[in-house]
Amino acid sequence: MKRPRVAVAGFQHETNTFAPFPTDWENFQKPGAWPPFALGEQAAQQARGLNVPLGGFVDAAGDFDLLPILYAAAEPGGMVTAGAFDRITGLLCDGLTETPDLDAVYLDLHGAMVTEGYQDAEAEILARVRAVVGPDLPVAVSLDLHANLSPEFARLASCVSMYRTYPHIDMGITGGRAAHLLARLLERGTPFATAFRQLDYIIPITAQSTRREPGGRLYAMLDGLAGPGGEPGVESVDFAFGFPPADIEHCGTSVYACGDDQDAVDRAADTMLGALQEAEGSFDSGxxxxxxxxxxxxxxxxxxxxxxxxxxxxxxxxxxxxxxxxxxxxxxxxxxxxxxxxxxxxxxxxxxxxxxxxxxxxxxxxxxxxxxxxxxxxxxxxxxxxxxxxxxxxxxxxxxxxxxxxxxxxxxxxxxxxxxxxxxxxxxxxxxxxxxxxxxxxxxxxxxxxxxxxxxxxxxxxxxxxxxxxxxxxxxxxxRIDTIPYTNLRKGVRLGPNGPVYEGPP
Ligand SMILES: [Zn+2]
Known part of the structure; x- marks a missing residue:
């Protein structure tokens, strides 16, 4: 069998819309403790062996012909400028255009990027990528545990894996899981059944550690819901605790599942959502x-x-x-x-x-x-x-x-x-x-x-x-979630565990 040709790229930013300064092109050139900006082969080479998703994907993707396009990350900060976003997505899309006969794309994204023009920047990245590669090409994505996901993002991705630890000691492992999930999808030849759910309360960052409860036991459930540990027909279940300081419609916790059997995938997503709902009284911001x-x-x-x-x-x-x-x-x-x-x-x-x-x-x-x-x-x-x-x-x-x-x-x-x-x-x-x-x-x-x-x-x-x-x-x-001055959040979400219900801007 021909080795699948897979384009890979990373574009990471966690955006705090309340931060008092924007994130521009310069910030993507000096990313603190993240790997530096890189184009082409260098983007993959510099990530090998590191605890970053692109590195984990590259290290696990021995059966793929990898076609690296770029890596761009900036230290978390305020909204990404339109100039930086258009320039980096432009480089990504030009790279895809210039890489013929692709079988799939892998993207190392964060999930909580907000730009001057887009509340859900990852959905916009996927829309622009799909405009180049078409609606049917498999696009695998790995995400941070702090992703704020929308239904539109879930519709545009073909399969998703997310970090399961906070502190994020499994960023590389998550990239590796994306590679295995993509291999399974390519072998299958048709799209996975998928399920997406959103939790109806926001969880404070200081209550999200997986070294504490209930985060530890909630993330430990995932292996039992999919693959050999789960119901047949479920390939993968993940959830993101979300990133509260983002004044966007889809801020908050979400669950994503995929597999062969729609009913089983829906049941697995509902089980995870139910466990998150039951844990509401156990989160303490401390x-x-x-x-x-x-x-x-x-x-x-x-x-x-x-x-x-x-x-x-x-x-x-x-x-x-x-x-x-x-x-x-x-x-x-x-x-x-x-x-x-x-x-x-x-x-x-x-x-x-x-x-x-x-x-x-x-x-x-x-x-x-x-x-x-x-x-x-x-x-x-x-x-x-x-x-x-x-x-x-x-x-x-x-x-x-x-x-x-x-x-x-x-x-x-x-x-x-x-x-x-x-x-x-x-x-x-x-x-x-x-x-x-x-x-x-x-x-x-x-x-x-x-x-x-x-x-x-x-x-x-x-x-x-x-x-x-x-x-x-x-x-x-x-x-403290109930002090965050949201104006764009979807109505009906509770501001913190058992917190007041958000009814719209004052
Ligand atoms: Zn994170």
Whole structure:
């Protein structure tokens, strides 16, 4: 049998429509801890062996002739500009046009991209791809656990696989599952029966970890619903918890199933949806007000550090990463702590100009005071500098080259407080200990470690933690769903587990 010719591409962005800055072409050229922008063969080569979906697909696709087109990812942020979206989808569609005799397409997408023109950017990507390859060519897609999916997207895709872990330690495995699903579809020769369901309440990001319940047991159900573990005729069942800070009609949790038998596929999707509905009372967002969180962190006894997360200013969810609520609480509470990294190119530059050993008067963070609080003036010693280039070592990003630009480690001693601050030029979520270690801040040497991350930090930091506390400070990634000022959400959805029903804009 002829080897199937499969075009592959990645175009990833998680869009927080409440973030105070857009995501443009430049942001896709400096993607923090994601693989860099690449065209053609390089897009596949650089992904091999990495925990990214395209890498997992390429590594599992030994029976396919792969025709790589591009890879483009940006750190989560505000709405993708029309210019960036049209340019990247244009490169993708031109690549498909120039690649004849295709048997299938594989796309490594996120599922929660929003652009200036499209609330559901992934459905628009699929529509543009279908305009080139036609309505019938198999198009396999892998998605993030934070995808916000629409019925239109589900109609345009041929088969879908989604991450099943949060922290996302299975991004590569999910790409591999997409390859197996596509092979099964090509072997079958006709489209799968599919089912798509949407949950009627929004689940906060801080309640979504699969290292906690009910996320752990809900995702563990999937293997029992499909393939050898499930009812005959069901090939695959997945669900996405969704990404709450997106003011779009189809924000929220959804279930997607596919297989040979429509009735069995529908039953499997309904079983998963039913389990999600029953779990409504078990989700807890777990936020502690900042001052109380710092007090509690300082009271914990034990040899290991307390990890204090700042989920509402998580750059990994599109927030700037320069909110100052927790830094202020640390200084006010006379804490001994390290906080990092804070997105502050100006202070990083100031420290590099002054040099190691210098004392500087800096204004930390606070570029968007209306969402994340004002800049905080400090007198700090410059302890160490770096170019922000290092290899990640944790379970999620291990093997990836981070590019945070010039970074600085500063130390502020004020009153009884002794706070180490790591600032960086480029935004990135602190989900890997190397972000601190590469600049001489060993997290295990501190009593309190503050990370700007919602859940991903758990993979690398929970094993060294005495305790983990989720602090509540002002930020652009709101984790209390009933405070999110939606205007476009579909009516009737509950704002949080057992929350108020959304009735439309005020
Ligand atoms: Zn995600």
């Amino acid at each position: 936020l502690v007000p900042a001052a109380a969180a710092v007090r509690r962190a300082m009271q914990v006894n034990g040899p290991k550090p307390v990890i204090l997360a700042d989920p509402q200013d998580n750059p990994g969810a599109g927030a700037p990463g320069d909110a100052t609520g927790l830094l202020a609480a640390l200084l006010d509470s006379n804490a001994t702590a390290v906080i990092g990294m804070i997105w502050d190119a100006k202070t990083a530059q100031q420290a590099h100009t002054a040099g190691v050993g210098a004392i500087i008067d800096a204004q930390i963070g606070g570029q968007f005071p209306e969402t994340g609080g004002p800049a905080i003036p400090v007198r700090a010693s410059v302890e160490q500098l770096s170019d922000g280039q290092f290899l990640c070592t944790g379970p999620m990003f291990g093997g990836l080259h981070a590019n945070l630009g010039p970074c600085a480690r500063l130390r502020v001693r004020k009153g009884g407080a002794d706070v180490t601050i790591v600032v960086a030029t480029n935004r990135a979520q602190n989900a890997d200990q190397e972000i601190l270690r590469h600049i001489g801040a060993d997290p295990e040497a501190y009593k309190v470690v503050v990370v700007k991350s919602a859940i991903h930090f758990l993979a690398d930091y929970e094993p060294i933690a005495q305790e983990v506390i989720f602090a509540e400070t002002p930020g652009a990634n709101p984790c």
